[in-house]
Amino acid sequence: SYELTQSPSVSVSPGQTASIACSGPYLGDKYISWYQHRAGQSPVLLIYQRDKRPSGVPERFSGALSGNTATLTISGTQPLDDGDYYCQAWDTNSYVFGSGTRLTVL
C-alpha cells in the first residue's frame, strides 16, 4: 500500500520559518494537500493541489513540490501554529495521509 513519510517532529522559535517535509513514491505526479490539526479541534485544510491556499488561510502558509518531496513552509511561525501537520495524496483508489509531524513552537 502507498505510504507518505513525514518526520515525527519539528521545533521552531516564534518568528522563524518552519519546514515540514512529506515524501513518497511518485509523489511528483500527485495532487497533495496539507492539514493542520490542533489538539481538541477539527483539522484545517492549509494547502490543496500542491500549492493552492483556500480562502482564509494566511499567506505565511505555502506549499511546494520538488521531485517526490512536498514541503509545507510556515513563515513567521506563531505560538498558535503549534500542532500536528499532515500531508495527504490520492493514490489509485484511495487517499493516504502521512504519519504526521508535530510542530512545536518554543
Place this chain on the structure above:
Amino acid sequence: EVQLVESGGGLIQPGRSLRLSCAASGFTFDDFAMHWVRQAPGKGLEWVSAINYNSGSVDYADSVKGRFTISRDNAKNSLFLQMNSLRVDDTALYFCAKDNFADYRLGGADFWGQGIPVTVS
C-alpha cells in the same frame, strides 16, 4: 456559515453495525464531494471513504472495504456511513468533511465537523 454535524456514534460490540450521519448546512450540498475521516486514540488521521457530488463515484480505504458503505441524500443535505462487522480497531473519532471540489480526487477537505466517537468493545 458551513456546518457539519455528525451523529450516530457510541459504544458498540464487535461484529455489530452502526450508521453515522452528517447533517450539512451553509453551502450547496450537491455541488461538492464528501469524506469520512477517522482518528484512532493516540494515532494520526486516517481517510475512510469519499463520495462525489452525485453519488456516481465512491471509494474506500482498504481497511474498511467490504464492511463500510458511504452514501448521501442530496435532498436532505445528509451524508451517511453504514459500518458493518465492526472491529475493535475501528474505534476512533469519526469526522465528516466537505471537499472543495465535486470530484474528491482533485482537491482537499476544506470544512470538517467536530467528530463523533465510535467505540467498539
